[in-house]
Amino acid sequence: MPVNSTHYLFLSLLLFSIGIMGALMRRNAIIILMCIELMLNATNLLLVAFSKIYADADAQLFVFFIMVVAAAEVAVGLAIIVMMYRKVHSVDINILNRLKH
């Protein structure tokens, strides 16, 4: 069976679901940020696939902008994690429930 758009939909959905599972399962804040990157990449893959199918360059530029935003997000997110580690000496997200009290 030749590869068609449905295969890319399934692959992208699978990667996205793995990212969601990881973000819900782990307690390490860095791993959760990595799972978010995984979800962004799954979306990028689907955008490129549909760009190829419909021969349209706009989707590939959206992938480019998603990469830009992801890079900025990672820079700020890791800065926040480093600052948090300096305060509480842990990256465990279960410690970060101070707003609850």
Add this chain to the structure above:
Amino acid sequence: MAIYDILFWVLSAIAVGCALGVILSRNPVNSVMFLIITFFAISGHYVLMNAQFLAIVNVIVYAGAIMVLFLFVIMLMNLNADVEPQKGQLVQLAGVISGGVFFLVILAAIKSAKPELMDKTSTNIGLISDLGKVLFTKYVLPFEISSVLFLSAMIGAVVIGKKEETKPLTHNGEEE
């Protein structure tokens, strides 16, 4: 076009397997390595779809810059021993079930999608000259705004990550 299909399945298996490795490995450094392999597999998919510019950018930005940043932070915090406390079995099971339910819902939604054949004719929309023309004509304003976003993210990261010289007291005089 059998080679396309074989490469698709091999790259998909690598991507999904290493994505599972990211969320299942106990050591954060191993997670980073698995994620780098996943990004390389996705770059392979981009090459397969003739999006060569994005493949190179994906390797440089994601596998090169972002993952090195992750690795730096992990090694800075000395997290490379597996000391991470795990969530309870019930919470982990709930996470897997929620992700699986999401997977099934979207699967049911896209199951009836009409399969569009991949355009086998070689188009050069993914090449850098064509993308550059579109980027600097149609999307020139978002491009410039993204540079402002980068500048603000850089300043934000520096401000957040800066070490405080003197520990200021909070308003009610409470030291952390």
